[in-house]
Amino acid sequence: xxxxxxxxxxxxxxxxxxxxxxxxxxxxxxxxxxxxxxxxxxxxxxxxxxxxxxxxxxxxxxxxxxxxxxxxxxxxxxxxxxxxxxxxxxxxxxxxxxxxxxxxxxxxxxxxxxxxxxxxxxxxxxxxxxxxxxxxxxxxxxxxxxxxxxxxxxxxxxxxxxxxxxxxxxxxxxxxxxxxxxxxxxxxxxxxxxxxxxxxx
Amino acid sequence: xxxxxxxxxxxxxxxxxxxxxxxxxxxxxxxxxxxxxxxxxxxxxxxxxxxxxxxxxxxxxxxxxxxxxxxxxxxxxxxxxxxxxxxxxxxxxxxxxxxxxxxxxxxxxxxxxxxxxxxxxxxxxxxxxxxxxxxxxxxxxxxxxxxxxxxxxxxxxxxxxxxxxxxxxxxxxxxxxxxxxxxxxxxxxxxxxxxxxxxxx
DNA sequence: GTCTATAGATGGATAGAC
DNA sequence: GTCTATCCATCTATAGAC
Numbered sequence: 001x002x003x004x005x006x007x008x009x010x011x012x013x014x015x016x017x018x019x020x021x022x023x024x025x026x027x028x029x030x031x032x033x034x035x036x037x038x039x040x041x042x043x044x045x046x047x048x049x050x051x052x053x054x055x056x057x058x059x060x061x062x063x064x065x066x067x068x069x070x071x072x073x074x075x076x077x078x079x080x081x082x083x084x085x086x087x088x089x090x091x092x093x094x095x096x097x098x099x100x101x102x103x104x105x106x107x108x109x110x111x112x113x114x115x116x117x118x119x120x121x122x123x124x125x126x127x128x129x130x131x132x133x134x135x136x137x138x139x140x141x142x143x144x145x146x147x148x149x150x151x152x153x154x155x156x157x158x159x160x161x162x163x164x165x166x167x168x169x170x171x172x173x174x175x176x177x178x179x180x181x182x183x184x185x186x187x188x189x190x191x192x193x194x195x196x197x198x199x200x201x
Numbered sequence: 202x203x204x205x206x207x208x209x210x211x212x213x214x215x216x217x218x219x220x221x222x223x224x225x226x227x228x229x230x231x232x233x234x235x236x237x238x239x240x241x242x243x244x245x246x247x248x249x250x251x252x253x254x255x256x257x258x259x260x261x262x263x264x265x266x267x268x269x270x271x272x273x274x275x276x277x278x279x280x281x282x283x284x285x286x287x288x289x290x291x292x293x294x295x296x297x298x299x300x301x302x303x304x305x306x307x308x309x310x311x312x313x314x315x316x317x318x319x320x321x322x323x324x325x326x327x328x329x330x331x332x333x334x335x336x337x338x339x340x341x342x343x344x345x346x347x348x349x350x351x352x353x354x355x356x357x358x359x360x361x362x363x364x365x366x367x368x369x370x371x372x373x374x375x376x377x378x379x380x381x382x383x384x385x386x387x388x389x390x391x392x393x394x395x396x397x398x399x400x401x402x
Numbered sequence: 403g404t405c406t407a408t409a410g411a412t413g414g415a416t417a418g419a420c
Numbered sequence: 421g422t423c424t425a426t427c428c429a430t431c432t433a434t435a436g437a438c
Contacts, residue, residue, distance in 0.1 A: 031231050031316060047404045115232060149397050157388050158397060164369040165362060172361060187358050195396035196350050196359060235414060248422045
């Protein structure tokens, strides 16, 4: 039971990471200074280095934690017993839920992954991109094999369209807005599966 | 006929802007230094200031020129005599063509508009966002009125879906790849209008 | 755990020679 | 039109006092 002993430290650490995540998401990683983070936390920039090695370490910890959780959810869906269409639906719903629950982390990944990938220590982000591709391609291929998805689609393009549309929503979605993240996901799924044209036309 | 006299200057200017645009698109505006641009142009950073006031002036000129052309095309489509579905189709095709012909400019706008909007001189970017919204909403509303688009869709969400999916393609599209920009646009339109589900299902 | 103080690097931009 | 040389602001990170 070491939890009580380490909890105060960890909660302060989490607090600082949350502040940093908010700024990284809002202004971008490169454009956020350690002074910005320290100011927002009510301390001086030098004090941050008591908690973290560097600015990079902060964003590293933020992204790792988030991605472990997200990909854990994808793995559960893939391993679950739902039919192919329902699995695809679940993956979309889980993604929109991530945009709601972890807006900052998603935004950071969307905006700064390309830049961070130029550093060796962030090479795991490329692995996650690859893993994400495999998840969506598997879901789509299973849907085609089961006959519920059109077989004439370019799989790679369809994957990119889904991935991009889902994640780019982080740029405009705000919790407490006119639509819940679930409503947005449902509307999106309706367009994705049935299209915007009238059935007759 | 002053063109011959100013052409050498203008072509050098255009050359430098093209180099800057490539770097801005690749690394981001903030993350590109004037020394990067000068190095790529084979001159020293101080020499750049003979051609441009500042780094901001460069990206300003790049974005203004591009957006004038793009919105000119949208206006032509709106004013043209095509039926609503064909107009929407044309707007998508023109956008994918822009991704092909002006990849750097689209990428800069996608990645750095939020940051640039924090400066007064780039407030026109907000006007262009508003104008873009009106173009797509008009095209969609006309389609619904004409009965070719589903009336049960959330117009605002559908607009965002289209806008995001079209422009985000700049992050992965490369000229000379497996698919031309027109083929990608056609596939995209197929998904957008008809969905990915099998018609029977 | 935070502060004071500052090192060391890098950034945008300028002045004047050529 | 480019180069030399440099200013000044800003940034990440460190060392040691409290």
